[in-house]
Amino acid sequence: MQIKIAELSDIESTLKLHNKYQIDHINEEDKQDGFVTTAFTKEELTQLIVEEQGLFIAKNDNDVLAYVMAASWDFWSQWAMFEFMIEDLSNLEYKGKTLSTENSYQYGPICIDKTLRGSGMLEGIFNFAREEMAKRYPILVTFVNKINKRSYEAHSRKLGLEMVQEFHYNGNEYYQFVYDTSKPVQLSYDIENQNVCSAKPFIYIIDYPLEYLGYSDLHDDDVLERVYSDMEKHYYWSNDFSAEYYVAQAKAGCIAVTMENDEDLLMVPEIQKSYAILDFKDLHISRKVKKLLRRKSLELEIAENLDEVFLEIKNYHGATWFKELYLETLKEVNSLDDNCRVVTAIVRDEGKAIAGEIGYIIGKTYTSLAGFSSKERYYANYGTAQLVLLAQYLEQHGFAFLNLGQPYMQYKLDLGAKVYEREEFLRRWFEVI
Secondary structure (H helix, E strand, O other): OEEEEOOHHHHHHHHHHHHHHEOOOOOHHHHHHOOEOOOOOHHHHHHHHHHHOOEEEEEEOOEEEEEEEEEOHHHHOOOHHHHHHHHHHHHOEEOOEEOOOOOEEEEEEEEEOHHHOOOOHHHHHHHHHHHHHOOOOOEEEEEEEOOOHHHHHHHHHHOOOEEEEEEEEOOEEEEEEEEEOOOOOOOOOOOOOOOEEOOOOOOOOOOOOEEEOOOOHHHOHHHHHHHHHOOOOOEEEEOOOOHHHHHHHHHOOOEEEEEEEOOEEEEEEEOOOEEEEEOHHHOOOOHHHHHHHHHOOOOEEEEOOHHHHHHHHHHHHOOOOOOHHHHHHHHHHOOOOOOEEEEEEEEEEOOEEEEEEEEEEEOOEEEEEEEEEOOOHHHOOHHHHHHHHHHHHHHHOOOOEEEOOOOOOHHHHHOOOEEEEHHHHHHHHHHHO
């Protein structure tokens, strides 16, 4: 996951997320969890990026999963409502200053995919945008529609914004908030009586203390029951990179990544809130992939070429949680006789690895960890073809399902995967491992 200032190439993916939660398009049942009021065009986002550097996004591969907009009042003045707010600025004071277009900016909207809500993304992306805008303005101004209760709670309770007034516009009622941009957000997680790692990990969204989860905890039914039932948490930490620990957390249903804590690398098991599971009967093969498989005699190579795939993943993703120490742990897993095996799945062209991944087998399950595919246009759709061939291989060899992990990437759903919440996933998981 990467938090960054958006570029023009990010517009399409940002609009896809925006339209999903914009009030004119959002599903009725999802409105209670928050929505975005204002509609935006590609041209408006282009202006926001080029002239304001005011679009901040959280991106996983090519998918934008969260955004914050923030810009000068000059940018916002093209909308009538913001013109109304500009005219009222001089009537407001904050920390002894009368608000103006010179000392304040308009923050928002903010939009976070619902699969990441409660993960710390709100605080993380808000802080990132705040730090950038603090270089230009001392005061943040925003507003929340009174019917958007989730947004009100998030901004007042989690982020600590201060309400300065209520106002009416065009038949709607709003709260108006302000914030001192020099002040980091105070995190709201209760860490009392917990053994935690409180330093920021390198994945910025996990900007809250992580509770320690040791090897013995992974064999303690009472501890695991607490972990499974606590839906506010999904990441835990350990400094144990042994193969025994890795297998234990994997069998518990976690999918581990790494995070940096100062100069130390942590093993971070994630017991996800939801999982993308592909049942082989639901496998969907697109027309493009069908055409590719007819045209090319692609073969899937199942082996243990961990070093080769590790280098391909590093070249493909650049900065990644998949570190060399993690790789060494995976190699050690295969030296254990513990019903867990780490494998690679590769599609080649004239011996060259074009698409592939590393994953692990436990019982009748296969879990994808990380993958890559060539960025050359000639090899378009090879990544999806590799997954299709992998699913077919697993079905032929009697596996129960393919665990694709985090559910928020569209390609997994396009492949036919369905989303299972934690409780239902664990029920299925323990039946077949």
